Amino acid sequence: KVRSRDPNQGEFLQAVDEVLSSLRPLFDRYPKYLSVLSAVCEPERVIQFRVPWQDDKGDMQINRGFRVQFNQAIGPYKGGLRFHPSVNLSIIKFLGFEQIFKNALTTLPMGGGKGGCDFDPKGKTDSEVLRFCQSFMTELYKHIGPDVDVPAGDIGVGGREIGFMFGQYKRITNRHQGVLTGKGWGWGGSLIRPEATGIILYIGYGLVYALDFAMKDAGECLAGKKVTISGSGNVAQFAAEKCLELGATVLTLSDSAGTIYEVKFYSPHGLIIRAVIKAHVHFIELIAEHSFCSIHRYFEGKRPWSVACDVALPSATQNEIEKKDAESLVKNNCKYVFEGANMPSNNDAIEIFKKNGVVYFPAKAANAGGVAVSGLEMAQNSGRVHWSREEVDAKLKGIMENIYNTSRDTAADLGHPGMMTGYVSLCDFQLGANAAGFKKVADAMIAQGQVF
Incomplete structure (x- = not known):
């Protein structure tokens, strides 16, 4: 069904195939989860928009922006923004689909989403990046919020871009909210070091x-x-x-x-x-x-x-x-x-x-550590508090240990145990990670009446 709907979206089809082909043991053990498949593979909302901006020569440039809000079963949509010439709907959907299960594995209340634009910040001046980011946020702000959708950074989107977009969001809405993560220290971000966002x-x-x-x-x-x-x-x-x-x-x-x-x-x-x-x-x-x-x-x-x-x-x-x-x-x-x-x-x-x-x-x-720290930044923003680097690092270690143990133990529950000796692994961590994330999202969807 997915292939018939989106036959030309290669990256998205690959991501769906990777997850679903690994989950047969889960569906054999728990057939009720089959009822969720179609819903999980279809985004709740796909937003595409034009991003006009002016370069330093005064010429108008046009880029194409996206935000895919894939699944909100366990929390607000959460996922990065990617600025790269390769960005298209297939890539954003693949990333958003992966984000559903990645976020679920962190145990933090975050749904799956992703966004971006085919804009390339490389070779652009700061003023060009500023004008682009302001134009991008002028459209994106309508679709995000601290309890709705909280984007972060990704390829091509670092502290500079997050800062420019956050400034434009505040300018439009008159609100200082935790609507983006990856912010700088002193205005909502995690304390790490001057040259790196958490x-x-x-x-x-x-x-x-x-x-x-x-x-x-x-x-x-x-x-x-x-x-x-x-x-x-x-x-x-x-x-x-x-x-x-x-x-x-x-x-x-x-x-x-x-x-x-x-x-x-x-x-x-x-x-x-x-x-x-x-x-x-x-x-x-x-x-x-x-x-x-x-x-x-x-x-x-x-x-x-x-x-x-x-x-x-x-x-x-x-x-x-x-x-x-x-x-x-x-x-x-x-x-x-x-x-x-x-x-x-x-x-x-x-x-x-x-x-x-x-x-x-x-x-x-x-690689769930990035979105885990994003989730921790959301929590700090909601509570109007900040944690030290040591506190954030300790929480991340705990989250990553839980992700590892959950993936191992879920694989064992489904008949692919986590016994490892002499570098030989009998544990199917692909199954364990996919099944653990899928179960959490599917259970929430079923409990909320989204599947009948």
Whole structure:
């Protein structure tokens, strides 16, 4: 039914297929949940709008904005805004669909939603980004609110963009509300550090916390392990920082131009890796300027997945690990794949991981730290209070531990137990995470009379 309605929305269809194809054990055990399928796969509301703005030359530019409010069964719609040229309805729907279950796994009262625009902030001046954000919010404000829909940041939307949009929201509504998360310290955001909002930092931190819980469950530890990371943005940077802090060796970072390999970091714990790699030459210049690391090799146009490692953390974008990449990781004895990006492994790759005993932890569970801290920011805004970094970090660790345990225990309940020895995993964390999130949302929908 989904395919017949949206045959050209490839990313959305892939996301639906990944979830539903994994849930057969849930439906076999609890047939009542079959009644919810159609409703869960259809957004409650899809909003598309024009975003006109003026560039610095005085010329009018037009972009296309989206907000998909997917499911409000357990709380207000919650999900980021992505500003990137690739944004279209299929991508926003895939992200919103994933967000339903990710938010449910955090145990916080948040429904699923997502939004964005095909605007590219790269190469734009601050004044151009300001005018765009003000125009974008002039339409979006009609559809959001602290008890309705609370957007956050995503690719292309950081502290600058959140600040510009929040300022416009206040200007229009005359209200200082927790209507966006990822705000700066001093005006509603979590206290982290000057150069990072809590939401972005904690996607990377939460990813590594989940990995650490899994390794301890297997009688292992992260110290001494070799880690490959894709991406060079905020998620990759802070995942690398936390891996280094826990004693791992980070071998790679990457971007669309290629992969740097055998990175050696000179700075001690607490390092923030500022490696935004536009090209190899630029990265060498960055090293010379800051002297915080050295690089032995550079693979132009290559992804990191041919590098031998113990742990892979795909943290760049969707579908960056295909079948051949998964086969290469298995061949090189990678034992853990934890997803920092949204849907970075395609369905063929996931099957290869699971068949070969790789501990595969899907994005909706592994990268839930960002939206978890978003939810904590919402709570602080509602209570007109603030928590210290240590308090937020402790709460995040508890949430990530609960996500890991819930995914493991739900898989066990459905006949795929979480017994892990010698790096061999018999636990289907994909099933566990999808089923745990689905059950929570479905139970709420049934209780509220939305399914008959």
